[in-house]
Amino acid sequence: MMNRQLRTATSLLLCGLTLCSGCTPIQPFYFKEDGDLSHYMDVATNIEYPDVHTTPINDVSSAQAPLTLANADSFKMWDLTLEEVVRLTLENSTVIRNLGGRINDGGQNISTTAPEALTAGGGNALTTYDPALTESGYGGNTGSQFSGRGVEAALSEFDAQLDSSLTWQKNDRPQNFGLAAAPDFFNPLFRQDTGRYSTGITKNSVTGGTFDVRNNINYDQNNNGSRTQASDWFANVEMGVSQPLLQGAGVEYNRIAGPRSFSEANGNFSDQIDGVLIAKIRTDVTLTDFEAGVRDQMRDVEDAYWELYYCYRELEARRTGQASALETWRRVMAKFRVSGEGGEANTEAQSRAQFFLFKTQVETAQTNLFRVESRLRYLMGLAATDGRLIRPSDEPTVAPVKFDWPTIHSESLVRREEVRRQKWTIKRRELELIAAKNLLLPRLDLVGRYRWLGAGDDLINVPRNGIPPFLDGSTAAESLTSGDFQEWEAGLQFTMPIGFRLPNTTVRHSQLLLARERAVLQDLELSVSHQLSDAVRDLDLNYGVTQTNFNRWNSEEDEVKAVAAVHEVGRVTLDLLLQAQQRRADAQTAYYRSLVDYNRAIMRVHYRKGSLLEYNGIFLQEGPWPGKAYFDATRRARRRDAAMAIDYGFTRPNVMSRGVYNQAPGTAKGAAYEGPVPTIVPEPLAPPAEALGPQASVSDADVSGNAMAPVSYLETAAAASTMKPSTLTALPTTAPAAGAVVAGASAGSAPSNPFASSNVVSNPVASPAAAVPNPFGAPQPLPAAAAPGDADGSAAYEPQANHAPAATAANLAGWSGGER
Template sequence: MPHRWTRQIIVTLSCVALALNGCSLRCWRLYDCPDPPAYKEDLIAKYAGRGLTIEDPVPNVCEDDFLPSVPVSPDTPVTGEVSYRNISLQEAVETALANSQVMKDLGGVLRSPAALATIYDPARVYTDGRFGEEAALSAFDASFGASAYFEQNDYGVNNVTVGQNGLFKQDYNNYQVSLQKKSVTGATFTLRNVTQYDNNNQEASFITNPFVFGQSWTNYAEAEWRQPLMQGAGVMYNRIAGPDGEPGFANGVLVARTRTDISLADFEIAVRNLVSDVENAYWDLYYAYRDLDAKVEARDNALRVWQNVQANAGQGRRTADQEGQAREQYYRFESEVINALHGRLLPRSQTNYGSSGGTFVQTGGVRVSERRLRVIMAVDVNGHELLRPEDDPPVAKVKFDWDAIALEAVARRPELRRQKWVIKQKELELLANKNFLKPQLDLVARYRLRGFGKDLWGYDQPQYDNAIQSMMDADFQEYQMGVEFDMPIGFRRGHAAVRSSELALAREKAILREQENFIMYGLSNTYGEIDRAHQVMEAQFNRREAAYAQQRAVEASHEAGFAPLDLLLEAQRRVIDANILFYQARVDYAQAIKNVHFEKGSLLEHNNIHMAEGPWPQKAYDDALRRDLNKRRALTNFVINDAWIGRKKQNEFPLEKSDKPYKSTPIFEGPAFPETSEAETLPENPLRQEASPTPSVQPASMNLPVSSDRPAVIEASSDQEVNFGDEEAASDSAIWISR
């Protein structure tokens, strides 16, 4: 029999345990740096062993390890020859993917860090404690509950039959254990066991009746089943809204899965944008080297002319104004060489100027462009080796088939796939909200076994001597069946939720149509840009050849004394302008080819980058195979059709008012990438052999963690693993995502 002091001890120990647990919230987390400052050592010693610690998914970064080396400036003294690190475009992309946990946009890391995509986002959405898939599935988990209450009642009433002459005293304990489970049909199953102890001074308890005691135990076990018949009923509703859904808020398994698919599409978009930015930065650096090369050549030619003018002026053959004119051109080219080498902070290749992949803008110089490439590759910003592109922009004429790439763009763009998942989510929410237009009608059934006795437990005792034996003998059996009905008058909240879902669905469909139109706009621009860039590249090459021919002729005429100095200096300026514009045209053409793959959604495959989720349960593969077979009987399509809820009709929402919609078209049977014609290689300049300059600057440093002879590996969060590389081709890159 419980004692009053026993109960007080239990209550006291519970309060002490809660208080100690509350103190553990005062915790300190210090960075584990090799040499922490003195004040951190004092804090560690003071708060050692006090409270909880948080396990970070990634190790802490110490400030000393983060500081880069000193950047090179024009005043940095030269200490030797400049060392270069030749890097290919494939290696630059591979290194960026291997080192990037954040899909960075230059400047966006500081402006809007919350909007940046990272490798942790898909796993973070999947494991979200509020809206993730595991959180939605947890609503159907079994729940175990237990409670214990101890009461001491002492009161008086105006009734001599209560207690002793109206004074009632009672020790009452109530212990309860329950197990509850919600099913996907909306039903709730409950198993419950209740034990009650009652010791009171009721005078009727002390009569000679052998079945009435001063103290008694009551124990009963019951099973309860509650099944909604209208509102909240059905497998589809509970998978969409969950068993705790409300009007306007659906957080079921299907909705949570669409959120995960949306996050995967966002991650794919971020990876694609990162690859595009790496290629843009790579060609920006290529152009910066070529620009510097042309300006160094022009400066050297101007210096040679200036020296000749000075030598001839001493012989009285040239006037002072010619010497000043030649000197002015030399220092003009010298200033341009300094800017081309160290760079000015000018805009880089700009995106969303008619092309989502980027439009080339003349860069600010070698050093600035090289640092920009290092930043986006996530390597040391100021390295001891200058990165130098070893790949040249393509010159072969590439021709895409418009009908093929238009269909491919609508089918493969991740932005459209993401928007279709958003539409699917809105369709699911609309179905769930329509369920709240029904009244609530629940069927309730309960069965209970009761036991009563002087003690709680015993063996081979007389009748009603212990409650457990009485319950097992099924002396007392009870059941209950009934229905509960509840209906709001007018269903105002339900109608508002349905209307809001209809408007949200219409909005997302309108956005999808505009996205398709904008994709066609960008694809049209890039389709025409390829022909324009290639024709301009050929014209600029011919112009460069003509400029060099003119320079040779003017130099010979000037040496013979026929051509004036003005004509020679003007010929040199024409040569440098033709050189710069020719290399700009080559970079424009390379970016135009890349932008076509960007617009039609094949940029990752073009760079041999593949994305895949980790293994699922075997049942998921079986269901996917069965549904895929059913879909193949209906239509072979580029896009794997989603769930069969609210499928869009084929001719609904065409891209433009024509008889040829882009929606729901058969799969493209042509090659994955367009065939190119034979390479029309442009000959090199006959006057000079192109070579990367070796400017007199302080050597820089860089240790690339990834080389072309081995695949790159990146470690993601505990819920996601990403590997880059290919076992067969070490220079290729691939992405594997597993949750």
């Protein structure tokens, strides 16, 4: 009873303690614990810097402060043709740089996004090393960007393999023998010394077979009493062959999957298909990706080049408007001083606001110019700022370009890099399906081995003595070379899975992969067709809009002159004149916007039909190899030429390539291209007669009587070639004479018509252009103000009668201190 009560009390006590303790975890108790764990804190969470010593390139270390509105007085103009820009870009493009086509947004707003492709993901950068990295690939999925083997690594599976081994062993063990009466015959303590040597060469053949030649030598010395000699030597030379007859047989299969895939195909068979042909396709895909990367870079380069040209023209238009607004403000201010008609306070404020509006537009246009020039510098691999400001010297063409739709449509389906890459992927899937179908065959191997054998008391002894094996003085080498002992074996090995579930699954998987890639190709071709259609549509649109905007600019020039003349006699209010000046600046900007977009549209057609590199005169070729490589290649070529060709018969692989891709159809860079050739119509077309309106007068002097040199921008554009040649050449330009004046509302006279037909302008190149302010040439000074004031009229306006805005040539008509 007492024991039962004690057990009950103990149980209740334990339950109480358990309930009191709850579920709170308790740290264990350790002896000799001091409680200081600071030496274990923050060890794994520290941010450390790698010990890597690299030297930045000069364009990084020597970069100067960026050009801004506050820092725009210490640079030189650097005139570059598009050909020179392309050349510098390619020379500095170890890493293929691009802006993703984001030079501007729909032709309206210049992108303010700095290049972040490398900073966001440098591991995915496309470089000139990529094709070589793929070609020199050595393994499967290694976790790096360039997984898979190259052609040389795949060919290495057919290399002969030399292996050799040499081992010695000593045995000392008791024996469980019960014949104690014969201790010499059955020794209870066994002692033995052995040696094994083996050397052989194994070679995988292209038909799937394996050949080997091997030499084996075995030494044995022990205390077994039944032996004639205490030690003996065995030597043999053997040759073996194993040739698959069904599964894994044939040149085609082994070039697709590789010889090792046949013996290692367990689990996912598709991961083992990595033979020579698959490695070659991998290299071809990498080359196509590299070509597409260079193509995209050239697209961005040309986009940036013409966008920079537009920025100069936009700045020109805004400065023209600013000059006109400044002159108008001066005239109103003069009337405001004497309280004359047209000099009311609201009129003066309105003219002043118009000037500051144009000044804001000039500052924005100048900053955009600096920004786009920096984007072009990035694509060229130059420093962000190096004391020079790039200025395009090529002129955009205004000649119409016409492409024959069936011709360029079929050409785009042949030459687009994306289509060619997808076709390589389809070819890979086709080859994988061929290899997968081979698994549906049972495994039947023909095996054979032949061996010459020798044995003796010693391994080798010279001279030969003719003693039989295992007698005193016999040698294994002499017995081997006598040929008295020969062995052979031959047979068939057969293996077949019941049901072929895994082979059928593999074939089905390969068929689905092939069907998927073919479906992707069909939609890819549809996408290419739509892209080319949009490019041609934009080409015609931009050409028509360019004509229309030119007529609009011409009309706005006439309107400004007419309104200015009527305003002088007080018949219209000032706001009509200010609005006309604003519309003229917008029309001039719109014309150059559409002109630049038209030239970019020409480039886009070539981009969409796959001829952009040829359009820019760019050809891709392999870089030079070391001299030893050329020596080895010549030696191998001589060896192949002297060798006997082996006809593999029905096992010969099917054709997988149509030969070298011709980058320039019809040129010496490759065989003559048999595909379509674009049709070019270089003759300028005139706009509709009703859209031309009155022709602008052409004069060698502006309305102020200041002599103007002919401006060649529109002239050379009208005579420019329709399609850019492979070797780009700069068009000649003529800058206006220094000291040309833009005065009053007549600043920026009516432009000449680059679209005029031959019955309107007989020779557009010889005809002088009208006076158009030119940001590419010398500064054009404005007349100085009579009254003191801020240099550019930007100081805070004080309502005083004698406060008149002033302007200087440095900050309105030219770059502030910039060297010309």
